[in-house]
Amino acid sequence: MSGRNSLRWILLACALTFLACDRDKDKAQAQAQAQVHTPPATAPAETASPTLNLPPDSGPPPAFDGDRAMQYVKDIVKFGPRPLGSANHKKVEEYITAHLKGDDVEHDTFTADTPAGKFPVHNIIAKFPGSKDGIIVVASHYDTNYPLRNTSYVGANDGGSSSALLLELANQLRAKPRDGYSIWLVWDDAEEAMKPDTEVDFMTDSLYGISHLADKWQGDGTLKKIKAFLLADMVGDADLNILREGNSTPWLEDVLHEAATRLGEQSHFAGSRIAMEDDHLPFVKKGVPSADLIDFSYGYNNVFWHSPQDTVDKLSPKSLQIVGSVVLETIRILDKMEPLPPK
Numbered sequence: 001m002s003g004r005n006s007l008r009w010i011l012l013a014c015a016l017t018f019l020a021c022d023r024d025k026d027k028a029q030a031q032a033q034a035q036v037h038t039p040p041a042t043a044p045a046e047t048a049s050p051t052l053n054l055p056p057d058s059g060p061p062p063a064f065d066g067d068r069a070m071q072y073v074k075d076i077v078k079f080g081p082r083p084l085g086s087a088n089h090k091k092v093e094e095y096i097t098a099h100l101k102g103d104d105v106e107h108d109t110f111t112a113d114t115p116a117g118k119f120p121v122h123n124i125i126a127k128f129p130g131s132k133d134g135i136i137v138v139a140s141h142y143d144t145n146y147p148l149r150n151t152s153y154v155g156a157n158d159g160g161s162s163s164a165l166l167l168e169l170a171n172q173l174r175a176k177p178r179d180g181y182s183i184w185l186v187w188d189d190a191e192e193a194m195k196p197d198t199e200v201d202f203m204t205d206s207l208y209g210i211s212h213l214a215d216k217w218q219g220d221g222t223l224k225k226i227k228a229f230l231l232a233d234m235v236g237d238a239d240l241n242i243l244r245e246g247n248s249t250p251w252l253e254d255v256l257h258e259a260a261t262r263l264g265e266q267s268h269f270a271g272s273r274i275a276m277e278d279d280h281l282p283f284v285k286k287g288v289p290s291a292d293l294i295d296f297s298y299g300y301n302n303v304f305w306h307s308p309q310d311t312v313d314k315l316s317p318k319s320l321q322i323v324g325s326v327v328l329e330t331i332r333i334l335d336k337m338e339p340l341p342p343k
């Protein structure tokens with residue numbers, strides 16, 4: 001199937017399926033049950049993405065070592081729970097930074113005023129320069145949920161898998177000079193809520209690190225240079241089903257699916273259309289084309305999410321390899337798309 005035809009099919013499939021939920025697990029499950037429906041014929045059509053000027057398929061898939069990424073997940077998880085302000089959190093910060101030795105690394109640190117008190121927040125940004133004017137950001141949070149801090153919850157998939165994915169992306173990016181946009185990898189902090197969603201609304205008590213970074217980059221002019229913001233979250237599940245995420249920019253989601261299709265991995269990217277409240281939102285709100293790669297069906301009914309059962313045995317190196325390769329293929333397509341659709 002050609003790229004153009006596959007895109008048409010994806011758009012059709014998405015028009016037929018629509019549901020919405022948010023990060024609150026119970027609420028999400030309830031809403032997902034309640035809001036799955038086929039839109040009536042008169043329902044307004046989904047925002048159409050512009051016709052994409054896709055470059056031809058350029059050969060073998062990009063290298064990505066899923067086994068090495070899996071080892072990083074195991075290393076991160078071994079530190080134990082890593083909620084904001086904990087000694088384990090500090091160790092993971094140091095672990096990430098140690099793997100970026102010799103890279104151009106920026107640290108964005110500040111104190112967040114949260115419903116659970118004031119906490120230090122630490123975003124880590126590794127910059128890999130390219131030949132083209134512009135930046136593609138790939139982000140992942142690395143903290144674990146604060147209300148679960150006194151349980152055995154280690155967030156192997158939630159925070160662990162995507163942070164490990166970025167470490168392996170760094171290995172691939174530093175290997176050779178980039179003929180394309182600069183890539184900035186962001187390990188953002190304090191994505192998780194500090195109080196249970198039943199006590200404080202998730203959107204007023206979460207996304208602390210990435211919101212700070214989005215504001216900072218708006219202030220210093222960096223935001224204007226960002227061509228795309230790709231978020232990875234919960235990407236290691238052995239049963240991999242990446243959503244067609246509803247708050248993401250439609251044309252960038254289409255490019256993501258085109259990349260997956262070119263690598264023969266589209267069946268892992270054909271999940272339901274669900275709108276997630278996640279780290280991409282501050283960039284979406286500021287008009288940056290953004291896409292959230294998230295698998296929010298982690299175990300039957302998403303039961304492993306935010307549970308002590310979010311452990312490495314549920315993950316697979318193959319899933320990490322698939323998502324890592326698709327991210328690299330997405331970047332390769334974006335590098336060659338002239339022009340990129342407007343924001």
Ligand SMILES: [Zn+2]
Pocket residue numbers: 145158192306
């Ligand atoms: Zn989480």
